[in-house]
Each structure stands twice: as structure tokens, then as C-alpha cells.
Amino acid sequence: MRVSTSQTTAILLKSMQNQYAEYTTIAEQLSTGSSINKPSDNAIGYARVSNLTAQQTQLEQYIENIETASSQLSASETQYSSMTDVMGSIRDLVVQAANGTYDSEDLANIATEISGLMETMVDLCNQTDASGNYLFSGSLSSTAPVVYDEATDTYSYAGDDYQREVSVGDGITVASTDNLSDVFFSGGSSFFDDLNGLVTALSSGDNSTASSMLDTIDSASSSLSSAIASIGARSNQLDTLSSAHSETLLYSEELSNSISEADYAETTLRSEEILTTLKVTQQVLSSVLGLSLFDEL
Amino acid sequence: MTMISNATSGLMATQVVMNAISNNVANSDTDGYSRQTVTLSSVVSGGVSVSSVDRQTSFYLSQQTWTTTSDVGYYTSYSEYATYLEELMSSDSLDVTTSLTTFYSALEAASSSPDDDSLRTAVLTDAEAVCDAVNSLAGYMDELQGQIDSQIGSTLSTVNDLASQVAALNDKIVALQSSDGDTSSLEDSRDAAITSLSELVDISTVAQDDGSYTISLPQGQTLVSGNKSGSLDYASDTGLTLTYGKQTSRVNEEMSGSLGGLLAFSSEVLEPTQESLNELAATIADEFNALQTTGYDLNSSAGTGLFSYDSADAASTLAIADDFSGDDLAFAGSASAGTGDNTNLLSMLDLQGDQEDTYTALVTKLGLVSSQASSALTTSSSLQSSLQDSLSSISGVNLDEEAANLVSYQNIYSANSKVLTVADELFDTVLNMF
Numbered sequence: 001m002r003v004s005t006s007q008t009t010a011i012l013l014k015s016m017q018n019q020y021a022e023y024t025t026i027a028e029q030l031s032t033g034s035s036i037n038k039p040s041d042n043a044i045g046y047a048r049v050s051n052l053t054a055q056q057t058q059l060e061q062y063i064e065n066i067e068t069a070s071s072q073l074s075a076s077e078t079q080y081s082s083m084t085d086v087m088g089s090i091r092d093l094v095v096q097a098a099n100g101t102y103d104s105e106d107l108a109n110i111a112t113e114i115s116g117l118m119e120t121m122v123d124l125c126n127q128t129d130a131s132g133n134y135l136f137s138g139s140l141s142s143t144a145p146v147v148y149d150e151a152t153d154t155y156s157y158a159g160d161d162y163q164r165e166v167s168v169g170d171g172i173t174v175a176s177t178d179n180l181s182d183v184f185f186s187g188g189s190s191f192f193d194d195l196n197g198l199v200t201a202l203s204s205g206d207n208s209t210a211s212s213m214l215d216t217i218d219s220a221s222s223s224l225s226s227a228i229a230s231i232g233a234r235s236n237q238l239d240t241l242s243s244a245h246s247e248t249l250l251y252s253e254e255l256s257n258s259i260s261e262a263d264y265a266e267t268t269l270r271s272e273e274i275l276t277t278l279k280v281t282q283q284v285l286s287s288v289l290g291l292s293l294f295d296e297l
Numbered sequence: 298m299t300m301i302s303n304a305t306s307g308l309m310a311t312q313v314v315m316n317a318i319s320n321n322v323a324n325s326d327t328d329g330y331s332r333q334t335v336t337l338s339s340v341v342s343g344g345v346s347v348s349s350v351d352r353q354t355s356f357y358l359s360q361q362t363w364t365t366t367s368d369v370g371y372y373t374s375y376s377e378y379a380t381y382l383e384e385l386m387s388s389d390s391l392d393v394t395t396s397l398t399t400f401y402s403a404l405e406a407a408s409s410s411p412d413d414d415s416l417r418t419a420v421l422t423d424a425e426a427v428c429d430a431v432n433s434l435a436g437y438m439d440e441l442q443g444q445i446d447s448q449i450g451s452t453l454s455t456v457n458d459l460a461s462q463v464a465a466l467n468d469k470i471v472a473l474q475s476s477d478g479d480t481s482s483l484e485d486s487r488d489a490a491i492t493s494l495s496e497l498v499d500i501s502t503v504a505q506d507d508g509s510y511t512i513s514l515p516q517g518q519t520l521v522s523g524n525k526s527g528s529l530d531y532a533s534d535t536g537l538t539l540t541y542g543k544q545t546s547r548v549n550e551e552m553s554g555s556l557g558g559l560l561a562f563s564s565e566v567l568e569p570t571q572e573s574l575n576e577l578a579a580t581i582a583d584e585f586n587a588l589q590t591t592g593y594d595l596n597s598s599a600g601t602g603l604f605s606y607d608s609a610d611a612a613s614t615l616a617i618a619d620d621f622s623g624d625d626l627a628f629a630g631s632a633s634a635g636t637g638d639n640t641n642l643l644s645m646l647d648l649q650g651d652q653e654d655t656y657t658a659l660v661t662k663l664g665l666v667s668s669q670a671s672s673a674l675t676t677s678s679s680l681q682s683s684l685q686d687s688l689s690s691i692s693g694v695n696l697d698e699e700a701a702n703l704v705s706y707q708n709i710y711s712a713n714s715k716v717l718t719v720a721d722e723l724f725d726t727v728l729n730m731f
């Protein structure tokens with residue numbers, strides 16, 4: 001074949017340009033560590049990595065939500081356990097008052113003690129979290145749940161029976177709050193009013209209602225224990241979910257890395273090859289350019 | 298006397314050959330130059346004469362090259378813009394999926410404390426970021442459309458300019474050819490003009506007997522004939538039109554050449570992507586606002602729309618509604634529920650997946666289009682180089698070949714001079730006999 005002088009140069013230059021272009025792509029992969037630097041590099045891979053990245057962000061958020069919900073639950077649990085302790089002390093006093101060996105002065109002293117413990121109990125019911133929201137008033141988080149009305153000398157529940165569901169997984173929610181409607185205010189009766197009635201009676205030396213109050217106390221105690229058990233069950237569920245999420249997150253990160261990660265060994269080798277070919281092409285070009293019959297004339 | 302005239306004709310012919318060689322050497326690196334060869338023939342009455350000076354080229358290969366050049370032009374502009382658009386849409390700051398993910402994460406976070414002011418503010422800030430990403434992207438796409446429009450304009454004026462150049466060259470070539478003049482360099486210029494033209498528009502070229510080229514568009518409409526040329530025009534309402542003489546006709550926009558690539562990218566990729574982005578913006582706003590209005594805000598009032606947009610131009614106008622504050626986020630499910638209720642917020646979280654998927658699918662599709670265009674560009678470019686190669690092996694100058702010819706014709710020239718000297722000496726010998 002007949003070859004023109006400019007053709008030889010053009011072919012060699014074109015080949016050098018192609019090598020430079022490929023080298024640029026490889027250098028980008030090596031510097032970013034990723035083989036997908038724009039969607040067209042691998043459109044399907046891009047879509048998968050994009051979905052995985054969104055999934056990872058969501059999993060991280062679920063894990064954070066689980067931490068928040070767990071700390072809310074443990075705050076509630078702490079208060080409930082304290083309530084159980086206080087309830088135990090109240091029960092001991094009511095048992096003493098009921099057994100009939102105490103005179104009216106003793107009963108009045110017991111009444112004072114019970115009254116003090118009742119105030120502690122109300123305080124525990126009206127605890128707030130770090131941001132000042134009430135733990136046990138359902139959705140009415142800015143309202144104290146247990147309210148004492150001096151005029152009528154009655155206690156009432158100002159919260160509602162709402163439990164906040166927190167999003168902790170795809171389509172999974174867990175109740176992160178609890179309320180007092182079932183514990184102290186079930187069926188229209190109020191534990192605090194009953195206890196307050198006993199205190200008033202004991203103060204005037206009357207212990208006739210003490211033994212029936214024991215039933216009320218026992219039923220409130222059992223409501224407390226089941227509330228604590230329920231919190232325990234939810235905490236366990238959150239722990240299980242959290243470790244499942246962490247595992248999925250790890251797997252998802254590995255998967256997206258394996259899709260987009262540049263193969264360093266192969267890429268480095270290829271870049272060496274290109275550099276070698278480039279050097280050789282340059283040498284060929286310079287020797288071809290120096291070749292001319294005119295020099296021999 | 299024959300010897301003298303033979304030698305003289307040899308000297309003259311050799312000079313023509315060496316002149317052609319010098320021209321080839323001088324133009325060995327000139328783009329579009331076709332080397333010249335001289336054909337000599339013997340004369341019946343004795344001596345040698347130049348029968349022709351030929352421009353070495355192949356019209357067939359030139360035509361092939363022009364067709365491929367049109368393909369290269371098409372895919373170059375198409376893939377250049379497709380790459381730009383996909384990089385834009387997947388860039389960290391403009392990726393709508395990323396901003397949606399962040400926005401919904403903020404909502405997830407607020408689900409654990411729906412009455413927390415700082416979490417509500419975070420939701421609002423991240424909603425603003427979604428609007429920003431969509432707005433900026435729409436703005437960049439408008440800018441891109443502007444760039445394409447202006448490139449279409451400059452392409453058309455170049456096309457019209459080149460068409461009139463070809464017509465002018467046709468005119469000169471026909472005139473010079475009829476008087477047996479050397480049209481080589483004019484033909485080279487015309488081929489170069491057609492090569493430039495073919496990069497911009499899809500053309501077919503037919504050689505006429507008088508030496509002129511007729512150039513027509515894909516559907517047979519004449520762009521150049523003899524010394525007349527038409528002019529192309531584009532407007533979004535009338536489309537692409539060709540005015541030739543007094544007639545104006547519509548030209549099919551589906552053609553190769555960078556003009557076709559620009560028009561195709563604009564109508565097949567950019568406009569549909571803009572529409573999809575508008576739809577997505579409207580969907581994000583509508584879906585979220587619909588839930589907002591079924592819920593209740595921090596003050597137990599019925600919720601109002603978080604996003605606002607102008608339906609004529611949703612993506613550019615997507616914004617947070619005027620005076621909307623974190624308190625206005627309607628997380629609660631009922632008016633009687635307290636501030637700690639997140640029932641409605643939980644429904645909002647369900648919107649996330651589809652909205653993100655829509656955007657990712659848009660970018661993925663663009664990535665596929667872009668990678669197809671760039672591989673088509675690689676294919677047509679390599680076909681173009683191999684055709685240019687074949688053409689260059691016919692038309693290109695090889696300096697070694699020219700050097701060898703130069704030496705051999707130099708020898709012939711010397712030989713003819715020698716013949717002339719000998720003839721002169723013979724003549725002198727005869728004269729000296731007397």
C-alpha cells in the first residue's frame with residue numbers, strides 16, 4: 001500500500017491521542033477510587049449504587065431513631081421502676097394501717113407518710129425529658145399528666161392514651177412513649193383520689209378502707225409491672241432491629257463498593273501499559289519524522 | 298534538427314514534472330491537498346509531451362468520508378451535551394435523590410420527637426435544599442437549552458456560508474475547466490469546504506459533467522447547484538427550513554451532522570428530561586402538600602401546603618410556601634391530638650421511595666443514552682479515520698517518493714541537456730567540415 005508522509009504522522013498522533021484519552025480515564029479512576037465517575041460509565045451500576053446509597057442513609061437514620069427511642073424507653077422505664085419502689089413503700093404502710101394494732105395518732109402519722117410518698121409518686125408521673133417534654137402525657141407532651149385540683153381536692157389525668165410510634169425500619173414502627181391512663185386512671189377511677197381518700201380517713205383515725213385499698217394498690221402495681229415488661233419487650237425489639245440494620249448497612253456498603261470500586265491492581269497495570277505504549281509511540285514518531293530521502297541527496 | 302527538438306521537448310516535459318514535484322513537496326503537509334502527477338506521452342513526430350497533470354483523489358472515497366463525517370458530527374455534539382447533562386444531574390450539589398434522602402432523613406429524625414423545634418427547623422432547611430437542587434438543575438437546563446439554541450444559530454450561518462463558498466467555487470471551476478485551466482487547487486478548496494459542511498449537515502454530493510458539484514439534503518432538497526446556493530434557517534415554531542431561490546420548504550430535522558445531533562439532543566433528551574423534572578417537582582410538592590392538609594400543626598391548626606410552585610414551570614419555581622415555619626409542619630393526625638403526635642408524619646415518610654426512584658431512573662436513562670452516543674461516536678470516528686487513511690494513501694504526498702522522482706527527473710533533465718550539447722557538437726563538426 002502506498003503511504004503518504006502525513007498519513008504516517010497522523011496515524012501515530014491519533015494513536016497517541018487515544019492513549020492519552022484512556023490514560024485520563026484511568027487516572028480519574030485511580031484518583032477517585034471509583035470506576036463509576038459519571039452515570040454513563042456504568043448506567044446500571046450507577047442506578048444500583050444510587051439506590052444503595054439512599055438505603056444506607058435511611059438505615060443510618062433508622063439506627064439513630066432506634067437510639068433515640070431506646071433512650072426514651074429507658075427514661076420511662078427508670079421512672080416506672082421508681083414508681084414500683086414507691087408503690088411498695090405505700091403498700092407496706094397501708095398493710096400496717098389495716099392490721100388494727102395502731103391508735104389514731106399512729107394512723108395519722110402513717111397518713112402523713114403516705115401523703116409524702118404520694119407526692120413523690122405524682123412527681124415521678126410528671127417527669128420531663130431533656131427538652132422539657134412530659135414523659136407520660138401521651139401526645140400532650142407540654143401538659144403535665146397528673147393534675148391536682150385544690151378546689152375539689154381531686155387528682156385527674158390531663159394526658160391522652162396516645163403512644164408515639166417511631167419509624168425504626170422500612171414500614172416498622174415501635175411505640176417509644178407510654179402514658180398513665182391504664183396505670184393509674186383506668187375505668188374512670190383515679191388511684192390518687194382513692195389513696196387521697198384513705199389518707200383523709202387515716203388522719204381522722206379511720207382505717208376501715210385500708211384493706212380494700214390494698215386491692216387497688218395491687219392492681220396498680222400489676223399495671224406498672226406489665227408496663228415495665230412491655231418497655232423491656234420493645235427495647236429488645238429495638239436492639240434486635242438495630243443489629244439487623246447495622247449488618248444490612250455493612251453489607252450494603254460492601255455491595256456498593258464492589259460495584260463502584262476501581263480495581264486498583266488491574267487499573268494500575270493498565271496505566272503502566274499505556275505509559276509504555278506512549279513512550280514507544282513517541283520514539284517511533286521521532287524516528288519516523290527524522291527519516292527522509294531528501295537528507296541523503 | 299530532430300535531436301535538438303526531441304531534447305528540448307524532454308527538457309520542457311521534465312520541467313513540468315519537477316514543477317509538480319516541487320508543488321507536492323511544498324504542500325506535503327497542507328490539509329486537504331491532493332498530490333499531482335504528470336503523465337507524459339511520446340509524440341509521433343518525435344519527442345515527448347505532457348499529456349495531463351492529474352490531481353490524485355477518489356470521489357467515491359471522498360463521498361464515503363463525508364457521510365461518515367456527518368455521523369461523527371452528529372454523535373460529537375449529541376454525546377458532548379449528554380455527558381454534560383448527566384454529570385450535571387449526578388453532581389453532588391444538584392443530585393435531587395441525595396437532597397430528597399436528606400429531607401426524608403430529617404423527617405425520620407423528627408418522628409422520635411415531633412414537638413422538638415430544632416428537628417422541625419431541620420426538616421424545613423432540608424426541604425429548602427430539595428427546592429434549591431431542583432431550581433438550580435432547572436436553571437442549568439434552561440442555560441443548556443440556550444447554549445444549544447445559540448450553537449444551532451452559529452451552525453446554520455456557517456452552513457449557509459459554506460454552501461455559498463461551494464457555489465462560488467463551482468462557478469470558478471466550471472469557467473476554468475472549459476478553458477482547460479488547472480482547477481486542482483480550486484477543487485481541493487471545494488472538497489475542504491464540503492468536508493466542513495458535511496460535519497454540520499447531512500448532505501449528498503453528486504459530480505456534474507461540467508465539473509460542478511450538486512449538493513442536496515437527505516430528502517433531496519437542493520442546497521447547492523452550479524453557482525447557486527440555498528440557505529437554512531431554524532425557529533422553534535417553524536422548525537428547520539431551506540430557502541432556495543424563491544422557494545422555502547420544511548426540512549426533516551432527523552438527520553446526521555452536528556446540526557441533527559443538536560436538534561435530536563434537544564428534542565429527544567433535554568426537553569423530555571426537563572418535562573420529567575417538572576413532573577417530579579410537582580409530584581414532590583403535591584404529594585407532600587396533600588398530606589400536610591390532612592394533618593395538624595404544632596398549634597393544632599389544620600395544616601397548609603409546605604411547597605408552592607407555578608404549574609407552568611414547576612421545577613424552576615418550586616419553593617417553600619411564604620411564611621411557612623417549622624411549627625406549621627402538620628405532623629399530628631388529629632386536631633385533638635397533642636404536639637407529641639406524629640401519626641401524619643409517619644404517612645409522610647411513605648412518600649420517599651417513589652420520588653427518589655423517579656429521579657434515579659431519569660439519571661440512569663440519561664447515562665445509558667450518553668454511553669450509547671459515545672460508543673457510536675467511537676465507531677464512527679474510527680470509520681472516519683480509516684476512510685481518511687485510504688483517501689490519504691491516494692491523495693497524500695510521500696516525500697521519499699517525491700525525492701526519488703526528483704532525482705530521476707533531474708537525471709533525465711541532465712541527459713536531455715547532454716543530448717542537446719551532443720547535437721550542437723555534431724552540428725559544429727558538420728560546419729567545420731567546410
